[in-house]
Amino acid sequence: MSQETLDLIISKVNNALDEEVLVVKPPETDEEAEGEKEEKEEIEETAKLNFGKPMIILDSEKWSMDLAKMLRDDPQLHFDFLQCVTGVDYDEHMEVVYNLYSTEKKHYLYVKVKTPRETPSVVSVTPVWRAADYMEREIFDLLGIEFPGHWNLKRILLQDEWEGHPLRKDYITDKKALGLD
């Protein structure tokens, strides 16, 4: 069931982007020699099952509103419910994860969008799912990721004058360093 959904998503997304963006790690065969394995690891897996649920990984240039619309409106996919938007700071890059759910088909999808850490920016999906409104604003507030296309992108939990983005890994929380101790 989930494998079928994943295959369907891969073909739909690759079709929409008109190139082979999503690749699955090919299953290992017995005949494979040790030397060949190393060569294979260079291919980055961009579509897989994560705890039984499909997950796709995209670069922020490939992620667009049209693609989000396709995920929502395609009758076979029909991801009409945006569950959760998560921002993550890795040392080399930043990531925004969209958790999608179809209330009709009862299937799930993780969409991970990678963006460079220096200029983090991911196209907003608020025109497609308005549920993203506050969740994207929260990420903008706490992680400093820009969401072009968001109608009202400003801080939501911290006050407007706040400096820095607390959920970044390099944010200083040490009281001594801040002169509070």
Added chain:
Amino acid sequence: MAIKTETMTLNMGPQHPSTHGVFRLVVDVDGETIKRVEPVMGYLHRGSEKLAERFVYTQFIPYTDRLDYMNAMTNNYVYCAAVEKLLEWEIPERAEYLRVITMELNRIASHLVWWGTYLLDIGALSPFLYAFRDRDHCLDLLNEISGARMTFNYMRIGGVKWDSPDGWIDRVKEKVKVLRENINEYDTLVTGNEIFQSRTIGVGKLTKEQILDWGISGPLARASGLKMDIRKDEPYSIYDRFDFDIPTQEEGDVYARYKVRIAELYESLKIIEQACEQIPEGDIITKKGKRIMMIKPPAGEAYTRAEASKGEIGVYAISNGKNKPYRIKLRRPSFVNVAILQELLIGKNIQDLVAIFGSLDIVLGEVDA
């Protein structure tokens, strides 16, 4: 003849009794008609997600209590379940039953607080006293098993902290009977009341499309005719073993939300009764779960969700193989649900503001995290 009017900006909150916390609504009104709404929040922000990164996994459980402090058991559960999913642990049967019983007792307590305070907001004083009488039945039971009335800190990764005291299950069974009788009183007290109905029927309607678009979940979604309940859609813990219904209403107005919540009280009682009958003897926590410093989920990430009294509560947990989480994202239902106010209140009369706002049942501890 058209009367010349001017828009006026009205500031509701942060200290306002009907917000049940610190929440501000900036409202532009033209006469009595609302033109624009801007919710302002963050007064209670404590940086829970950042704090999570500093602690070992078990240490973060008390912080989840303080998100939605009306429904802390489900918060406990969903965090523990997220870590257990990464660990791929099997949870002892008895622990799962105790989890379900405490979660459902807490759901009843949470709905009763909403029932009492909502009616207080729209001018009915006495229901509040009835609601808190019955809520304390639930809280007494939870106090007995966990040692706290509201911030339980009861669940642990791999099980629960305490086994039920002697005779606790029997006392739960008795209280279920008492609660069922008492909740029947609510219908005679309020549901048919003409003033109450005229304040709520047809007010603050939400369509199915709005619900899906804004990602709204819980009783709000079910009151608009969407049969969405995570306990049925993606059964977690042992919810697939119980026989219960998902109450829905088609109208989507404030009155429909009221009826859904009252109907859910009866369903929760049904689940508790069945769980009390089925509960087996045995361990309450896995052996590995007792060694809290050694809880190190393998590197990976997963989104786990559960049905809280306010809607879908979710935890996106990322582990890098160490004994502290790399990232914990909390999907708080109140935070997502409250966004609808920006659209829902436009064009409404100012007298309906509190009636609509209260019907969303938000908790500010959860909105601000």
